[in-house]
Amino acid sequence: MDKSNVKGFLEFVYDFYRSMKAHEITLVYEGEITHQITKAFTSLTESNMAKESESNSVQKKVFHVMVECLQNISKHADSFGSDDFLFAGRGIFMVSKGKNDYHVTTGNVIENDKIEELTEMLDHINSLDKDGLKDLYKNQMKEGRLSEKGGAGLGFIDIARKTNNKLDFHFLPIDEGSSFFLLTSSISRIA
Amino acid sequence: MEVIKIKGTDDTPTVILDKENGIFEISGRSLPEDVTTFYEPILSWLDDYQEEANAKTVFSFKLVYFNTASSKLILDILMKLEDMHENGKEILIKWFFPEDDEDMQEAGEEYADIVDVPFEQVSYNF
Numbered sequence: 001m002d003k004s005n006v007k008g009f010l011e012f013v014y015d016f017y018r019s020m021k022a023h024e025i026t027l028v029y030e031g032e033i034t035h036q037i038t039k040a041f042t043s044l045t046e047s048n049m050a051k052e053s054e055s056n057s058v059q060k061k062v063f064h065v066m067v068e069c070l071q072n073i074s075k076h077a078d079s080f081g082s083d084d085f086l087f088a089g090r091g092i093f094m095v096s097k098g099k100n101d102y103h104v105t106t107g108n109v110i111e112n113d114k115i116e117e118l119t120e121m122l123d124h125i126n127s128l129d130k131d132g133l134k135d136l137y138k139n140q141m142k143e144g145r146l147s148e149k150g151g152a153g154l155g156f157i158d159i160a161r162k163t164n165n166k167l168d169f170h171f172l173p174i175d176e177g178s179s180f181f182l183l184t185s186s187i188s189r190i191a
Numbered sequence: 192m193e194v195i196k197i198k199g200t201d202d203t204p205t206v207i208l209d210k211e212n213g214i215f216e217i218s219g220r221s222l223p224e225d226v227t228t229f230y231e232p233i234l235s236w237l238d239d240y241q242e243e244a245n246a247k248t249v250f251s252f253k254l255v256y257f258n259t260a261s262s263k264l265i266l267d268i269l270m271k272l273e274d275m276h277e278n279g280k281e282i283l284i285k286w287f288f289p290e291d292d293e294d295m296q297e298a299g300e301e302y303a304d305i306v307d308v309p310f311e312q313v314s315y316n317f
Contacts, residue, residue, distance in 0.1 A: 035224035039202060056291060060256070064294075067222055067258050138301055141266050154259035162294065 027095040033074040034089075042066050045095060054189065061187045062095075062102050064162045068155040069093070069106045069185070076110070097189075105184040112179055115171055125156055126166045133161045159185050192243070195236050203229060204254060208236050213245060217268075218253035218287075221261040230264040237271040244280045248272070253287035253315075254295065262298070269306045276308045283309045290314040 020028065026048065027041060042063055049059045073091040091108030110118070128136060137157045144153045160167055165186045172180040192210045199205035199219035207216045223229040250272055257265065269284065276282040284306075286299035296312065303310035 035202075038222075043201070057293075060292070060294065063256065064258075071258065071260070134301065138305055141263055142305060144263065154262060158259045 023096055024098050025094055025096045028093070030090075030092045032090045033070050033093065035074070038067060038070040038074070041070065041093070041095075058102070058187060058189055061162045062104070065104045065159050065185050065187060066095070068159050069104050069183070072155050072183075073106055073108050076108070100189055102187040102189065103184055104187070105182065107180055107182045109174065109178050110171075110181045112173075112177055115179060115181075118181070119169075119171075122156060122167055122169055125160050128160075130161075130164075133157055137161065163187050192240065193236075195232065204257075206233060208233065208240070210240060210243075210245060213247075213249070215248060215250040216253065217251070217265075220255055221257040221265075223261070226258075226260040226264050230261075230267070234264075234267055234271065237268065241271065241275055241278075244275050247281040247283075248275065249283045249285060251285040251287060252299075255289065255292075257298075266302065266305065269302055269308065273306045273308045283311060285311050285313055287313045287315055290316055 027045065029037070029041070031037075045066060046059060046063060049062065054062075070093060073093065074089045091106055094103075094105040096103045096105070125133065125136070137154060140153050140157065156167060163185050165188075167183060167185060169181070169183045172182070174180055194211070195206055195208040197203070197206040202220060202222045202224070204217050204219040204221045207214050209215070217233075221229075250268075252265070254265075272282050272284065284303075286302070288295035288299060296314070299310070299312050303312075
């Protein structure tokens, strides 16, 4: 980097910092999601929430949602070509804290041919009420099998149940084979 | 029978399976990196125990957190206990939950709905 580039870069860092503040982002990460990362992020967020005297029930819900979101990426994120910068198990992970809600957001690359199935599943979860979600969870626990990667197909259902909110999701096209899958979950801070 | 004693960590539960002293307990947090590997020895221990179970088995769950992958394995454990119950053994599941933790209480209620085995909910203060 020559001098003017360094300045441009540092200005970018400041803009980045300001936009994090503006969006009340308390944690942002891009890269491989491992078990160690999951543990580090959950314990960091836990201790922050404890310091800020967040209620036990909110702390537990945020913890639940974070674990399930992080495990979703580590188990399901697809690789993005062979020579590219994104690989399987990678993604972006973000926690933001507003006045009324926490938001946990994930983004990862998926193959386009999985969009339909994923959309159907998420729409179905969003169409259910509390009892419907409970039945779906119980059913999936009974009938479902653990995948090779240890997924039980329960993560999204659990997030919907714990948050009492709809799952907000979006697919942005990357190329003809893949898309970026974004999901955000809100946890109310108000009991 | 061999005794299983696993000391809990911040992502794996404490497990005690001791036929001789009649202690059967899983407690703490469960979000192991690999749920199958963690729970496999517990499930196979229960298979062996099934062959020579005590007249009465009280199995306690005292979990403060478990992830969805673990929830499936917990059901597998409960189903083995259900088998023993069906084969005429006296089984009691004790599901402990912190008194302010509705989600953990509800999780217990759901398991009690799924498996046909005597199930007792116990709230505690911590």
